[in-house]
Amino acid sequence: MTATAERATVPGPPSGLSARARRRSELTGRDVTVSAVLAVAAFVPAAALVWLTYEMAKQAYPAIVFNGWRFFTTKTFTLGNLYGGTPIVHHGYQAAHGAQYGVLPFLFGTVVSSAIAVVVAVPLSVGGALFLADRVPARLQGALGTFLEVLAGIPSVVFGLWGVFTFGPLMSRTGFKWLAALHIPWLSGSPGAGQGLLTASLVLAVMIIPIIASTTRELFRSVPPLTKEGAVALGLTPSETARHVTIPFVRTGILAATILGLGRALGETIAVLIISGNALNIYPHSIFDPFSTMAAGIAAILDGALTDSTGMALHALGEVGLVLLLVTLLANLGGRFLTRRFSVGGLPVGRGI
Amino acid sequence: MRRRRRFLDLTFWGLALLAFVCIALPSLSIVGSVIHQAVPVLGWSLFTQRTNALGIENAILGSLLLLVGVLVVAGTIGVAGGVYLAEFAPARLQRFLRFFSDVLAGMPSIVVGYIGYVTLVVAFHWGFSLLAAVVALSVLVLPYIVKTTEVSFRQVPTTLREAAAGLGLPRSKTVWRILLPPAASGVISGLIVALAISTGELAPLLFTAGFSDQNPTLQLLHHQVPYLTSVTFTDLALPGARAHATAAAAAAVSLAIVVILIAAGRLMTVRARRATRGMAL
Numbered sequence: 001m002t003a004t005a006e007r008a009t010v011p012g013p014p015s016g017l018s019a020r021a022r023r024r025s026e027l028t029g030r031d032v033t034v035s036a037v038l039a040v041a042a043f044v045p046a047a048a049l050v051w052l053t054y055e056m057a058k059q060a061y062p063a064i065v066f067n068g069w070r071f072f073t074t075k076t077f078t079l080g081n082l083y084g085g086t087p088i089v090h091h092g093y094q095a096a097h098g099a100q101y102g103v104l105p106f107l108f109g110t111v112v113s114s115a116i117a118v119v120v121a122v123p124l125s126v127g128g129a130l131f132l133a134d135r136v137p138a139r140l141q142g143a144l145g146t147f148l149e150v151l152a153g154i155p156s157v158v159f160g161l162w163g164v165f166t167f168g169p170l171m172s173r174t175g176f177k178w179l180a181a182l183h184i185p186w187l188s189g190s191p192g193a194g195q196g197l198l199t200a201s202l203v204l205a206v207m208i209i210p211i212i213a214s215t216t217r218e219l220f221r222s223v224p225p226l227t228k229e230g231a232v233a234l235g236l237t238p239s240e241t242a243r244h245v246t247i248p249f250v251r252t253g254i255l256a257a258t259i260l261g262l263g264r265a266l267g268e269t270i271a272v273l274i275i276s277g278n279a280l281n282i283y284p285h286s287i288f289d290p291f292s293t294m295a296a297g298i299a300a301i302l303d304g305a306l307t308d309s310t311g312m313a314l315h316a317l318g319e320v321g322l323v324l325l326l327v328t329l330l331a332n333l334g335g336r337f338l339t340r341r342f343s344v345g346g347l348p349v350g351r352g353i
Numbered sequence: 354m355r356r357r358r359r360f361l362d363l364t365f366w367g368l369a370l371l372a373f374v375c376i377a378l379p380s381l382s383i384v385g386s387v388i389h390q391a392v393p394v395l396g397w398s399l400f401t402q403r404t405n406a407l408g409i410e411n412a413i414l415g416s417l418l419l420l421v422g423v424l425v426v427a428g429t430i431g432v433a434g435g436v437y438l439a440e441f442a443p444a445r446l447q448r449f450l451r452f453f454s455d456v457l458a459g460m461p462s463i464v465v466g467y468i469g470y471v472t473l474v475v476a477f478h479w480g481f482s483l484l485a486a487v488v489a490l491s492v493l494v495l496p497y498i499v500k501t502t503e504v505s506f507r508q509v510p511t512t513l514r515e516a517a518a519g520l521g522l523p524r525s526k527t528v529w530r531i532l533l534p535p536a537a538s539g540v541i542s543g544l545i546v547a548l549a550i551s552t553g554e555l556a557p558l559l560f561t562a563g564f565s566d567q568n569p570t571l572q573l574l575h576h577q578v579p580y581l582t583s584v585t586f587t588d589l590a591l592p593g594a595r596a597h598a599t600a601a602a603a604a605a606v607s608l609a610i611v612v613i614l615i616a617a618g619r620l621m622t623v624r625a626r627r628a629t630r631g632m633a634l
Binding site: 027028030031034035037038039041042043044045046048049050055056059123124126128131132135147148149153154155157158159161164165166167210237238239242243260267268269270274295298299302314317318324328331332333 | 361369370371382384430468492524554604608611619
């Protein structure tokens with residue numbers, strides 16, 4: 001509907017020329033050349049995306065044929081005996097003796113850690129952004145906003161370093177111990193040194209907070225003052241204004257920012273690899289247990305997979321990567337669909353950092 | 354009733370304040386703990402010795418070299434693409450290209466690393482090399498540069514384009530002479546953000562750049578490149594307080610580079626705002 005409205009506002013061509021012909025007649029020869037050169041550059045991201053997806057599918061193909069559905073029903077991912085034994089053959093493809101490729105624990109780790117991260121990050125981001133936008137004097141806003149920018153810029157390996165040496169041990173001595181003492185199923189057990197699912201998820205939350213919070217802050221700032229003043233004139237307290245006017249006004253944008261953060265959490269590699277405890281082939285029995293994700297698993301196993309003379313290990317990791325790619329893509333597209341569905345005003349959405 | 358609402362109001366803002374503290378504390382804690390852990394090895398030798406002698410000179414040089422590479426490759430392509438989207442592309446093509454660019458921005462970095470390894474390093478026979486690393490990083494930050502360039506050009510008021518067209522200036526000249534000066538600050542701040550992202554990346558480099566105890570050279574192919582995040586990652590897993598301190602020192606240096614870049618980017622954003630302010634009629 002908006003498309004037709006837009007089209008209607010464009011003034012029609014004056015003398016029966018089509019819009020396209022008119023535009024072309026305005027461009028000089030040099031313009032056309034410049035435009036063509038720039039167009040090539042503009043197509044690079046699209047080409048890169050298609051190329052990445054195609055290569056990923058090509059790399060994964062032998063593993064897809066070799067594994068079949070077992071890929072999604074097995075919980076063991078082992079490269080097998082890389083130095084001896086007769087290679088096993090399945091559907092015409094070879095793999096090392098004893099090799100088994102199952103994605104389930106990785107998939108579980110990715111989905112659960114990202115879900116925890118989003119559940120923790122969204123209220124904190126929205127609350128913090130609201131505080132920053134509504135309650136902090138304008139003079140201080142820039143200075144306090146620096147926290148968000150610094151947080152957004154911290155390299156993920158530094159998050160890993162912090163998680164493993166500072167945050168993890170601190171939490172296992174304090175918060176995790178108290179949580180474990182409540183004896184809630186799956187939330188109990190020994191926190192250990194603080195490496196595991198909960199620590200990694202919380203660090204992921206800290207990593208995606210700047211993405212969600214800085215976008216949300218911009219959105220809160222873009223809410224027209226008149227709307228808020230109306231609410232105040234009706235006798236609403238500041239918190240009621242926030243809850244009934246400001247937040248609903250930008251909820252589509254918050255949703256879009258959340259999806260952006262979710263995408264980052266799903267694909268995060270290095271921080272998770274360092275903090276997760278890197279457990280293969282098992283599901284975490286409690287929230288404090290070591291685990292692994294698809295992204296971290298690829299990074300951890302790739303070195304070993306390179307020594308597989310049948311090459312199937314590399315292809316199997318490719319299949320893991322393809323699943324990760326598809327999950328991320330689905331989250332992105334789902335987010336786009338949702339934002340379009342619930343979109344009210346078409347407010348701008350930033351991109352985190 | 355009134356007292357209850359006032360109480361709810363206070364609780365709500367108390368919680369919001371708590372949320373903000375939960376955001377601010379980690380960034381303080383991270384910066385503080387990294388510097389604290391790095392203290393034992395801080396000194397000039399860190400910057401004058403290479404990684405085989407407990408310094409990180411080669412890694413710093415390698416990281417800077419990678420940044421220059423990203424600026425050259427992703428910078429030129431990204432800015433050109435952004436200008437095309439903002440000034441030349443037909444509306445439908447714009448939507449199409451923007452969609453692909455957005456999806457590429459969500460690409461997990463390890464996927465880029467994996468594909469970089471199997472294609473650039475192995476299939477193209479580039480080996481672990483500067484070029485493979487720069488291409489992998491560039492793919493990752495390209496969408497950001499395209500986006501910020503496009504937005505910066507769009508922020509220049511249409512009246513300038515109309516005036517230029519009214520004076521008979523060709524479109525390409527309008528872009529170069531009229532639109533670029535006010536848009537430049539925004540474009541540069543986008544480039545700086547892209548560099549900040551590249552400084553902190555490791556996953557795409559893990560299997561494309563390799564590592565070396567030597568200082569990096571300008572050889573594009575077959576020569577491994579040392580870089581900071583790799584030092585942090587490997588030394589972290591080594592036993593011993595000294596290795597951990599070196600890991601933290603490398604982390605502190607990459608953090609410092611990021612902070613400097615962010616500060617520069619912020620300065621540019623302020624300038625950009627000033628450049629376009631008051632231009633619209």
